[in-house]
Amino acid sequence: MEFEMSYLGEKIKALWYLKFIRISVYLIFAMLAIGVVMDLIIMPIYTKHGETLPLPDITRVRYEDAKLTLRADGFNIVKAEERYDSRFPMGYVIKQVPAPGTLVKSGRRVSVILSKGERRFEMPKIVGASDRDSKLLLSKFGLRTGKKAYEYSSYYPKGVVTHQSITPGVEVPMNTFIDLTISLGSIPSVFLVPSVEGRTLDDARDIIKQAGLQIGSIRYQPMNALLPETVIKQSLQNGTEVPKDTRINLVVSSL
The missing domain is CATH 3.30.10.20 (Trypsin Inhibitor V; Chain A)
Structure with missing residues (x-):
């Protein structure tokens, strides 16, 4: 009987020892797992806080x-x-x-x-406005005056816009150049040669076109006393009556 009790006690001790070993192993693995989580997740978050x-x-x-x-x-x-x-x-x-x-x-x-993209404006109606008012009207809509042409018109008075290069109502980008045609009034029975001597070549072109005439040949002549591109002489005297589209030859200064 005493032997059996001793044997049973030893067996219980062995079972408790095995259980202790098993729990210790579990604890070791748990601590290792916690260490991995701390190292890979918790610590990076903690160390980067405020970075x-x-x-x-x-x-x-x-x-x-x-x-x-x-x-x-x-x-x-x-x-x-x-x-x-x-x-x-x-x-x-x-x-x-x-x-x-x-x-x-x-x-x-x-x-x-x-960005809302490029700002666009609705093209206003310029036809029928005066040459002076057309510039103000275009500026109001963020647009700019482009090239000007001139034509005789029995409908529009002299100095009034007869045509615009873009149709009213069309949307156009800001700062678009709008070409205009300006009325010279009714076709006159007599065309007078204007005076363009002393004018710049660009001004002379516009003046001659508005008079219903055309630029003929242009000859350049060195002239230090005048700025380049200044008209020195014209082939027809101003005030001369001539047919429509008569050509006027010019002598222009150069360096």
């Missing part, structure tokens, strides 16, 4: 692409403003705040200004 990162450059890209780029780096994007800008297509980032390369913490908001 600054350089902001990527998101200008000149579409808003959606800019948003993806910032979110990938842990930043947030905010639309601050939209404005017209002919340099950027609609929906592209014009400017970001803070600027590219600025060191900021993760989660920082980045404000962006987006």
Whole structure:
């Protein structure tokens, strides 16, 4: 009986020892697992807390692409403003705040200004306006006066726009040049030669065209006393009555 009790006691001790060994092994594996988690996950998050990162450059890209780029780096994007800008297509980032390369913490908001594209204006009606008023009207709509031509008209008085190069109502970009045709009034029975001596060559061209005449040959002559491209002499005396489209030859100064 005593032997059996001794044997049973030894067996119980052995079982407890095995259980202790098993629990110890489990604890060792658990500690190793905790160590791996700390090393690979917890510590990187802890050590990076408060770390600054350089902001990527998101200008000149579409808003959606800019948003993806910032979110990938842990930043947030905010639309601050939209404005017209002919340099950027609609929906592209014009400017970001803070600027590219600025060191900021993760989660920082980045404000962006987006392009609305090139500003466009509806072409106004210029026909029927005076030559002087046409310039003011075009300027009001963000447009510019282009080339001018002249023609006789039995309908429009002298100095009134008879034709414009772009039809009214069409949308055009800002600063578009609009060519105009200006009325010279009714066709006269007599055409008088204008005086263009002392004028620049460009002015002489316009004056002669407005008089219903044409520029003939142009001969250049060195003349230090005058600025280059100044009319020295004209082939027909001013005030002379001539047929329509008569050509006037010019002598022009050169260096």
